[in-house]
Amino acid sequence: MTWDQMQQLMWPATWETLGMVGIATLATLAVGLPLGLLLVLTDKGGLLQNPAVARVLGVVVNVGRSVPFVILIVALIPFTRWVTGTSLGWQAASVPLAVGAIPFFARLVETSVREVEPGLVEALQAMGASTATIVRKTLLPEALPALIASLTTTVIALIGYSAMAGTVGGGGLGNLAITYGYQRFETGFMWVIVAELVIIVTALQLLGDLTARRLSHRGEHAGPLALLRTATAKPGARDQDPVSSH
Amino acid sequence: MITTKGLTKVYRSRGREVTALHGVDLHVREGEVFGVVGTSGAGKSTLIRCVNLLERPTSGTVTVDGVELTALPGDEQRAGRELREARRRIGMVFQHFNLLASRTVQQNVELPLEIIGLDRTQRRRKAAELLDLVGLADKARSYPSQLSGGQKQRVGIARALAGDPKVLLSDEATSALDPETTRSVLKLLRDLNRQLGLTVLLITHEMDVIKTVCDSAALMRGGRVVESGALTDLLADNSSRLARDLFPLGDFASGHPGRTVLEITFQGDTPAQPFVSQLARTYQIDINILGAAVETIAGRMVGRMRVELPGAHADNVVPIGYLREQGLQVDVLDFDANGAAA
Numbered sequence A: 001m002t003w004d005q006m007q008q009l010m011w012p013a014t015w016e017t018l019g020m021v022g023i024a025t026l027a028t029l030a031v032g033l034p035l036g037l038l039l040v041l042t043d044k045g046g047l048l049q050n051p052a053v054a055r056v057l058g059v060v061v062n063v064g065r066s067v068p069f070v071i072l073i074v075a076l077i078p079f080t081r082w083v084t085g086t087s088l089g090w091q092a093a094s095v096p097l098a099v100g101a102i103p104f105f106a107r108l109v110e111t112s113v114r115e116v117e118p119g120l121v122e123a124l125q126a127m128g129a130s131t132a133t134i135v136r137k138t139l140l141p142e143a144l145p146a147l148i149a150s151l152t153t154t155v156i157a158l159i160g161y162s163a164m165a166g167t168v169g170g171g172g173l174g175n176l177a178i179t180y181g182y183q184r185f186e187t188g189f190m191w192v193i194v195a196e197l198v199i200i201v202t203a204l205q206l207l208g209d210l211t212a213r214r215l216s217h218r219g220e221h222a223g224p225l226a227l228l229r230t231a232t233a234k235p236g237a238r239d240q241d242p243v244s245s246h
Numbered sequence B: 001m002i003t004t005k006g007l008t009k010v011y012r013s014r015g016r017e018v019t020a021l022h023g024v025d026l027h028v029r030e031g032e033v034f035g036v037v038g039t040s041g042a043g044k045s046t047l048i049r050c051v052n053l054l055e056r057p058t059s060g061t062v063t064v065d066g067v068e069l070t071a072l073p074g075d076e077q078r079a080g081r082e083l084r085e086a087r088r089r090i091g092m093v094f095q096h097f098n099l100l101a102s103r104t105v106q107q108n109v110e111l112p113l114e115i116i117g118l119d120r121t122q123r124r125r126k127a128a129e130l131l132d133l134v135g136l137a138d139k140a141r142s143y144p145s146q147l148s149g150g151q152k153q154r155v156g157i158a159r160a161l162a163g164d165p166k167v168l169l170s171d172e173a174t175s176a177l178d179p180e181t182t183r184s185v186l187k188l189l190r191d192l193n194r195q196l197g198l199t200v201l202l203i204t205h206e207m208d209v210i211k212t213v214c215d216s217a218a219l220m221r222g223g224r225v226v227e228s229g230a231l232t233d234l235l236a237d238n239s240s241r242l243a244r245d246l247f248p249l250g251d252f253a254s255g256h257p258g259r260t261v262l263e264i265t266f267q268g269d270t271p272a273q274p275f276v277s278q279l280a281r282t283y284q285i286d287i288n289i290l291g292a293a294v295e296t297i298a299g300r301m302v303g304r305m306r307v308e309l310p311g312a313h314a315d316n317v318v319p320i321g322y323l324r325e326q327g328l329q330v331d332v333l334d335f336d337a338n339g340a341a342a
């Protein structure tokens, strides 16, 4: 197999993987973020304390997290068909990916939001802030670095799961690696694909870490990275960036 | 300005009940700095958190600036609109500052203004003014993590003042600070109280804090206010536990029969020095000074002196009368009763 041949196969597969992971990520954010917040808010002592809702949400998330992904793909076929009109292709694969990632991400969001100092919520309450304001102005911004880290973890997990979704008719890099490497014994090609996945995952992790640190003003990350930033910034630019970044 | 009546708070957790407040009546007058002291677990934090209803009292009423907050709708987690509006007029500073790490100093100060709904230009102007007031104009663009404890608390104070509150609540605002920083933060509070006519209710476990900034104080023990009043009144009251803690002269261990021990307290303009020598000269008696201290409390000079006169109490009626005529407060320590000075 020549490099050209490999490339011809790899590009479309890469786009398929990024497509299904991208769509699944957007859906996960849209549903998982509010779900994770609700897990915190409806819990005992939370701003929207509601034991019944808290229990239901907890059960839903736990069930969602314990169903094996392969089973989820199969079980969701009717739902996938209803949403995307088909059960094949990368668009269809993004549905079970999202459904699988939502409870996972929701738990991470929950943990991130719980780490916000209760004192900050209290300070906002003392200022006369409503619950919505407290969420908007304290819980989310203060948890942002942790939320970015959670999102990074989720996206990387999604890339892993996308290989599985791919083998069940979703396409993408994972599928390619299995069809060629495992079924047609093109071991070299398989390793090339694995290398590409490693590069993608590493790049995403790096991007996530950098963003999270960039947004964290807690001072604990004022290590080499901050020094690097100061060293490379134009004179005066550093004074302005905290303002322009908000 | 702040009145609580019969304030009771019972915490229930896992079937156990803790009564943190037993019917507390507190009255803080407009424009004064009122300090609450007491040992750990006395209920001080619970009390101050009940004032802006961060904690819902189990029973009793809280009135701040003429509004009965306890009558406004809402529960512990969700305050109703009226209560939220009332809270905007009550500033609060915290022991651990509670500044948002994700916001700059200026943005932290702007936060209450965002909640009130001021526009950007107004917010900026107000925040700049406040930071100037607390002496941190040059730190507007720093993040809280880049500030010292004292600076953080100044930001906390600026933020608490953003909504032009009439009342400032402070729960151990200086407990996380070193003595010198404590002094400067207390001075700031005192200045704000004077300049803005701000009523301040502060919690502390340090008598020094009361001495430096308060006009009035209350002593809490076991969820009750056991003593309260203006410091000058408390100091004039020989039975005041608070006054004794504020102004200790050491223990009065024992006296000799046939001698009289007096505790003389003088305030303000009463001449501090000459009365001892005058007394000695006028009545030709030897005065033994056992202890003395002079302090500035609530902005007034207060002195207390413990002296011993020869002769029993009955022999000293005339000299004691003379001292009282001079406007001094004189208490005769009766060493027959055990531990009279305690």
Ligand SMILES: Nc1ncnc2c1ncn2[C@@H]1O[C@H](COP(=O)(O)OP(=O)(O)OP(=O)(O)O)[C@@H](O)[C@H]1O
Pocket: B011, B012, B013, B018, B019, B020, B038, B039, B040, B041, B042, B043, B044, B045, B046, B047, B205
């Ligand atoms: N949320 C709570 N749940 C149960 N009990 C509580 C709660 N908060 C306070 N208490 C109890 O109420 C009592 C008074 O507590 P509070 O925090 O008001 O004391 P404090 O005077 O502020 O003490 P410190 O000087 O240590 O801050 C204590 O016995 C405490 O254990």
Ligand SMILES: [Mg+2]
Pocket: B044, B045, B046
């Ligand atoms: Mg306390």
